[in-house]
Amino acid sequence: MAREADAVVVTGGLGPTADDLTREAAARLLGRPLVRHLPTEARLRALWRRRGRPLPEGNLRQALFPRGAAVLPNPVGTAPGFAVKVGRVPLFCLPGPPGEMVPMLRRRVLPALRALRPGLPRVREAKITCCGVPESVVAERLGDLMDRDRPVAVGTTASGGVVTVRIHGSGAAAQGVAGTHREAVRRLGGDAFDPAGRSPAEALVALLARKGLTVATAESCTGGLVGGRITEAPGASAVFRGGVVAYENRVKESVLGVPRALLRKHGAVSAATAESMARGARRFLRADLAVAVTGIAGPGGGTRAKPVGLVWIAVADRRGAVSVSRRFPGDRPFVRALAVATALDLLRRRVQGTR
Amino acid sequence: MAREADAVVVTGGLGPTADDLTREAAARLLGRPLVRHLPTEARLRALWRRRGRPLPEGNLRQALFPRGAAVLPNPVGTAPGFAVKVGRVPLFCLPGPPGEMVPMLRRRVLPALRALRPGLPRVREAKITCCGVPESVVAERLGDLMDRDRPVAVGTTASGGVVTVRIHGSGAAAQGVAGTHREAVRRLGGDAFDPAGRSPAEALVALLARKGLTVATAESCTGGLVGGRITEAPGASAVFRGGVVAYENRVKESVLGVPRALLRKHGAVSAATAESMARGARRFLRADLAVAVTGIAGPGGGTRAKPVGLVWIAVADRRGAVSVSRRFPGDRPFVRALAVATALDLLRRRVQGTR
Numbered sequence: 001m002a003r004e005a006d007a008v009v010v011t012g013g014l015g016p017t018a019d020d021l022t023r024e025a026a027a028r029l030l031g032r033p034l035v036r037h038l039p040t041e042a043r044l045r046a047l048w049r050r051r052g053r054p055l056p057e058g059n060l061r062q063a064l065f066p067r068g069a070a071v072l073p074n075p076v077g078t079a080p081g082f083a084v085k086v087g088r089v090p091l092f093c094l095p096g097p098p099g100e101m102v103p104m105l106r107r108r109v110l111p112a113l114r115a116l117r118p119g120l121p122r123v124r125e126a127k128i129t130c131c132g133v134p135e136s137v138v139a140e141r142l143g144d145l146m147d148r149d150r151p152v153a154v155g156t157t158a159s160g161g162v163v164t165v166r167i168h169g170s171g172a173a174a175q176g177v178a179g180t181h182r183e184a185v186r187r188l189g190g191d192a193f194d195p196a197g198r199s200p201a202e203a204l205v206a207l208l209a210r211k212g213l214t215v216a217t218a219e220s221c222t223g224g225l226v227g228g229r230i231t232e233a234p235g236a237s238a239v240f241r242g243g244v245v246a247y248e249n250r251v252k253e254s255v256l257g258v259p260r261a262l263l264r265k266h267g268a269v270s271a272a273t274a275e276s277m278a279r280g281a282r283r284f285l286r287a288d289l290a291v292a293v294t295g296i297a298g299p300g301g302g303t304r305a306k307p308v309g310l311v312w313i314a315v316a317d318r319r320g321a322v323s324v325s326r327r328f329p330g331d332r333p334f335v336r337a338l339a340v341a342t343a344l345d346l347l348r349r350r351v352q353g354t355r
Numbered sequence: 356m357a358r359e360a361d362a363v364v365v366t367g368g369l370g371p372t373a374d375d376l377t378r379e380a381a382a383r384l385l386g387r388p389l390v391r392h393l394p395t396e397a398r399l400r401a402l403w404r405r406r407g408r409p410l411p412e413g414n415l416r417q418a419l420f421p422r423g424a425a426v427l428p429n430p431v432g433t434a435p436g437f438a439v440k441v442g443r444v445p446l447f448c449l450p451g452p453p454g455e456m457v458p459m460l461r462r463r464v465l466p467a468l469r470a471l472r473p474g475l476p477r478v479r480e481a482k483i484t485c486c487g488v489p490e491s492v493v494a495e496r497l498g499d500l501m502d503r504d505r506p507v508a509v510g511t512t513a514s515g516g517v518v519t520v521r522i523h524g525s526g527a528a529a530q531g532v533a534g535t536h537r538e539a540v541r542r543l544g545g546d547a548f549d550p551a552g553r554s555p556a557e558a559l560v561a562l563l564a565r566k567g568l569t570v571a572t573a574e575s576c577t578g579g580l581v582g583g584r585i586t587e588a589p590g591a592s593a594v595f596r597g598g599v600v601a602y603e604n605r606v607k608e609s610v611l612g613v614p615r616a617l618l619r620k621h622g623a624v625s626a627a628t629a630e631s632m633a634r635g636a637r638r639f640l641r642a643d644l645a646v647a648v649t650g651i652a653g654p655g656g657g658t659r660a661k662p663v664g665l666v667w668i669a670v671a672d673r674r675g676a677v678s679v680s681r682r683f684p685g686d687r688p689f690v691r692a693l694a695v696a697t698a699l700d701l702l703r704r705r706v707q708g709t710r
Contacts, residue, residue, distance in 0.1 A: 016491040018501050019510055050682045056495040076685050099686055136371040140411040146373050155374060217579070217600065223586030224572070224579025227600040231578025234654055234687060236602070242610075243600035245572065245582040251597040251640060285606060299589055327405045330431050331454050332589060 002029075002086040007113055009105075012096030014079040016059040022093050023082075027066040030084060034064040037071055040080055047078060072108045076100045083108070090116070121171035126181040127197025128165040128188065132338070132345030138163045141187045145180060152176040154184065161341025162200060190354050193345060200344045201233040207351055208239040208289075215347065217243030218256055218281035218292040220268065221311065225340045226293060241287045246277065256280030269294050269306050271314070271323045278316035278323075289317045291347045297335045311339045315350045322346070322355050357384075357441040362468055364460070367451030369434040371414040377448050378437075382421040385439060389419040392426055395435055402433060427463045431455045438463070445471070476526035481536040482552025483520040483543065487693070487700030493518045496542045500535060507535040516696025517555060545709050548700060555699045556588040562706055563594040563644075570702065572598030573611055573636035573647040575623065576666065577691050581648060581698045596642045601632065611635030624649050624661050629669035630676035637671045644672045646702045652690045666694045670705045677701070677710050 001008045013022030027034045040063035048055040065071060065082045072081035072092075077100040083092050092109045094101045114120065130138050135158040139146060142165065145154045151173035155166050165184060169177040185195045194203035208215055217227045227243040230236055246252040249268055253260055258276040266272040277292035295311025302308035307327065314323035324346060328338040349355040356363045368377030382389045395418035403410040420426060420437045427436035427447075432455040438447050447464045449456045469475065485493050490513040494501060497520065500509045506528035510521050520539060524532040540550045549558035563570055572582045582598040585591055599610050604623055607613040613631040621627040632647035650666025657663035662682065669678035679701060683693040704710040 017494040017511060018503065047684060051489075052681075053489075053492065056491045058495055059491050076689070078684065099689055134406075134408075136411045136414050137408070139372040140413060148373065156372060219579065219582075221586075222583065223591070223595070224574070224582030224598055224600065227574075227579030227602075228577065228583050228691075231576075231602065232688065236578070240578070240602050242602045242606040243579055245579060245598035245600070247582075247586065247592060247595050247597045255597075255639075284610075325407075327407075329402060329433065333587065334431070334454055336583075 002089040002091060005089065007089060007116060008086070008091045009109060010091065010093045011101050012094075014062065014081065014093065014095045016056070016062050016078070018058075020061070023061070023064055023066070026069075026082075026084060026091065026093060029086060030066050030068075032067045035067045036060075037063050037065050037080075040071065044078060072104055074100055074104060076103060081108070083112070122174045123168070123170045124174040124177040125169075126167040126177050128167075128181070128184055128192050129194040129197050129200060129203060130163040130165065130188065130191055131193040131200040131348070132161055132342035133163060133191045135163045138165065138188065138191065141189075141191065142184055143187065145184055145187070152180040154180060160337035164197070190349065190352075193348055199232065200341065200348075201229050201231075201236070204230065204344055204348055204351075205233040205236050205239055207348065209235070211351060213288040213351065214239050214241050214286075216241045216281045216285035216287035216290040218277040218290060219243060219245050220247060220252070220277070220292075220294040221297040222293045222295075222336050222339050222343070223247060225336060226291060226343045229340050229344065241285045244281055244284065252277060252280075256284060267306065269296055269310060269312055271312055271325065274312035274314035274323045275316065275321035278314040278321050282316045289315060289347065289350065291315050291343050293339050293343050295335070295339055297332045297339075299332060309335050311335065311342070313339065313343050313346050315346050315355070317350060322350065357444040357446060360444065362444060362471060363441070363446045364464060365446065365448045366456050369417065369436065369448065369450045371411070371417050371433070373413075375416070378416070378419055378421070381424075381437075381439060381446065381448060384441060385421050385423075387422045390422045391415075392418050392420050392435075395426065399433060427459055429455055429459060431458060436463070438467070477529045478523070478525045479529040479532040480524075481522040481532050483522075483536070483539055483547050484549040484552055484555060484558060485518040485520065485543065485546055486548040486555040486703070487516055487697035488518060488546045490518045493520065493543065493546065496544075496546060497539055498542065500539055500542070507531040509535060509539060515692035519552065545704065545707075548703055554587065555696070555703075556584055556586075556591070559585065559699055559703055559706075560588040560591050560594055562703065564590070566706060568643040568706065569594050569596050569641075571596045571636045571640035571642035571645040573632040573645060574598060574600050575602060575607070575632070575647075575649040576652040577648045577650075577694050577698070578602060580691060580695045581646060584695050584699065596640045599636055599639065607632060607635075611639060622661065624651055624665060624667055626667055626669070626678045626680065629667035629678045630671065633669040633671035633676050633678075644670060644702065644705065646670050646698050648694050648698050650690070650694055652687045652694075654687060664690050666690065666697070668694065668698050668701050670701050670710070672705060677705065 013020045069082040069084045074080045079095040081094040152169040224245045252258040256277050257280040274292045278290045282290035292314045298308035309328040312325045328335045368375045417434050424437040424439045429435045434450040436449040507524040579600045601607040611632050612635040629647045633645045637645035647669045653663035664683040667680045683690045
């Protein structure tokens with residue numbers, strides 16, 4: 001690649017195991033030996049001391065670099081990256097895990113690449129987050145904004161019930177990004193979870209904090225994932241009181257106060273039970289709002305009347321309780337991910353006063 | 356690719372949006388029109404009717420296939436795949452999401468590929484799951500089994516605190532896989548979470564079910580993710596009672612019965628609090644065992660004595676409570692993932708009687 005490109009970025013292969021060979025490959029390419037980097041060795045020893053485990057000797061391989069390489073510090077993980085020149089071409093070797101790779105790419109690689117080509121066209125980007133709405137519905141709302149011959153590119157990606165709208169323009173089109181973003185937000189209306197493109201958890205925690213509201217969860221089929229998702233956001237402790245995972249019906253009764261008669265009459269997967277769970281969690285955890293999820297994630301447990309994928313979601317606040325049902329497609333992990341996304345969305349709509 | 360290979364497998368680009376172009380590309384390659392597949396249209400309409408939303412017209416594109424293509428049903432998602440021949444070379448077009456792609460690959464593509472080359476060497480594989488143990492520790496235990504010149508290949512992959520050991524042999528080496536697997540299990544000793552290579556959740560639920568034990572969770576910094584992980588396993592309802600997400604200290608006190616004096620003296624992130632949370636959850640949810648997690652996931656909240664990444668994990672059962680602390684590296688999501696993995700591991704060791 002160094003023969004054909006102006007710069008090469010390699011990710012992965014910097015770990016401690018025998019199949020991590022990026023260091024060796026780079027050294028062979030350069031015709032230079034690997035040499036020990038003492039500050040990295042010291043850092044590795046300190047890390048393992050803090051973990052209370054002896055450092056496996058093999059891990060010291062992570063402190064070897066081709067002679068003359070610039071070591072790129074890794075504040076997040078154990079493997080530093082490194083930069084060398086292959087002839088006149090810069091080669092950046094970064095760790096594989098995205099959580100370690102991305103910060104290093106941003107801090108060390110992108111500025112170097114920009115410096116290589118100072119005249120590159122300006123790029124502007126914007127994002128909008130949708131959550132609990134199918135990707136095709138988002139695409140239909142966006143309509144001709146997604147046409148591929150427009151100068152500002154609008155695309156969608158979907159993962160686990162979260163749809164991200166990406167708006168991108170480079171060169172002359174960069175200045176059109178803001179207008180396209182405004183128009184996309186307008187067309188999405190109430191389906192835009194966050195016009196600023198933050199993660200649903202971050203946007204929800206910020207919204208609740210701004211309104212001075214606290215929230216609690218009551219979960220059955222999601223087993224804790226709604227609470228897990230809300231607390232992805234740093235600072236969630238300002239708004240999240242806690243939750244009850246009521247997997248057993250007995251816990252729904254004894255902790256959340258769902259009446260046994262109601263459970264018998266409507267079943268655990270019903271509007272009445274979801275709303276009662278939300279009311280119970282709100283009371284029990286003394287929160288302003290509570291969200292409840294109960295459903296059949298599969299693969300077993302479905303019936304003709306209540307098939308696998310059926311999920312009821314409710315939100316309770318001082319005004320009362322609202323609920324929605326969905327029949328999600330897909331396997332158990334997919335049904336649960338969509339249930340989490342829809343729970344966050346109902347919560348957001350309720351706080352914004354549109355439900 | 357069809358010019359050089361004996362078969363081609365394409366994934367992705369079968370979705371409903373305008374940038375999903377695999378159908379069009381295949382039709383152009385074959386010089387055939389796209390035609391409507393009526394059973395798929397009917398299935399799409401029924402799916403959306405059940406979701407209670409109108410079918411976006413654009414989604415009918417998912418029912419278009421190059422004339423003469425064999426439609427590969429998708430029981431999991433909306434996009435069927437298809438198979439055609441480019442000259443004599445079979446071309447398989449599969450959906451991108453792994454949850455939809457993998458079942459279709461297994462059921463329809465792999466058998467067809469095997470039929471293409473009946474004399475292909477036999478392949479045997481085995482897996483071992485480790486959980487809450489660093490990958491480099493696993494690699495050190497495995498030692499020379501990972502040497503790359505051995506006929507049976509042994510490798511490790513790590514994701515979110517779960518390390519999977521993969522043992523692979525083809526042709527003459529296939530018969531050596533069982534022996535290498537036995538030796539790897541022996542060397543890993545108590546660090547092998549599941550010698551059968553199932554996910555930690557599946558293995559743990561099976562272990563608890565076999566012993567007739569129930570479990571509950573008490574979570575602070577993981578916000579519900581331990582419960583979420585345990586309930587990944589179908590059939591978790593046989594062993595999982597439920598959990599308390601005690602994000603606020605007030606919830607630790609009022610629900611889990613952690614004494615206020617104890618919280619004041621030791622702090623929320625301490626052995627005493629973790630053990631008290633586990634005891635409280637066990638009592639409150641009437642389970643045989645409970646696991647508790649309390650820690651500082653970051654990025655804020657760390658101090659010199661209790662830095663970001665410090666997590667205490669405890670398990671309580673009728674014999675009492677045990678706890679371990681770890682100082683995890685990495686960012687907030689990474690610390691939480693490692694905390695979940697370590698919680699499952701401590702639970703497993705306690706049930707197996709090694710803690």
